[in-house]
Amino acid sequence: MELSKDKKGVLNLISNKYIQAAKSGYIIVSVLLCMLGAALIADPTFSVLLLCRLSGLLLVLFGAIRIVGYVSKDLYRLAFQYDLAFGILLIALGALMMLRTDKMANVLFSILGIYVLADALLKVQIAIDAKAFGIDSWWLILAAAVVAGVAGFLLVLRPSESAGAVMISLGAALLAEGALNFITILAAVKIVRRRGPDV
DSSP states (O other), rough: OOOOHHHHEEEEEEHHHHHHHHHHHHHHHHHHHHHHHHHHHOOTTTHHHHHHHHHHHHHHHHHHHHHHHHHHHSSSSSTTTTTHHHHHHHHHHHHHHHHHHHHGGGGHHHHHHHHHHHHHHHHHHHHHHHHHHHHHHHHHHEEEHHHHHHHHHHHHHHHHHOOOHHHHHHHHHHHHHHHHHHHHHHOOOOSSSSSSOOO
16 A cells, blocks of 8 residues: 555654664764773773763663664665664663673673674674675775774783773774764765655
């Protein structure tokens, strides 16, 4: 059954609002990740407990934004394709960091390192899909994913046990993760103002 023109317009407007909300949320969280990463690099003596709570809050926020992105209907269907499961995982991890801060602080660096590494690997797949889709800036996503993946891997590996070095490594990983998400959302999310919705 074909929808009327008015109903198509309403559904298209709703869909675009979801996409715009997810895109704006991605950009805001990406900037916050970059700011937190830069703060850790500038001040490696940052409180681990406070960092755990802030990271937990950011993960919960980012998880919710990723779920909104997943249910939206952007044109390319690339940036949000893995975001339902990943969004739920981020909300769960973030809640644990805020509710069990003392226990989670001991494994904070490993958890965030694995998160950055896993997200970078998913973004490599997105970059490959973007290339096949004909998006010219696919290589930017790939380059940023490689940098973030290396930063996440080094954070998990922890070549130095120095507290300051580990904090700087986390700062670099968060900075790379923020940049990766910022590049991905700008390159791989397209909002079409006049389009019939999926039926």
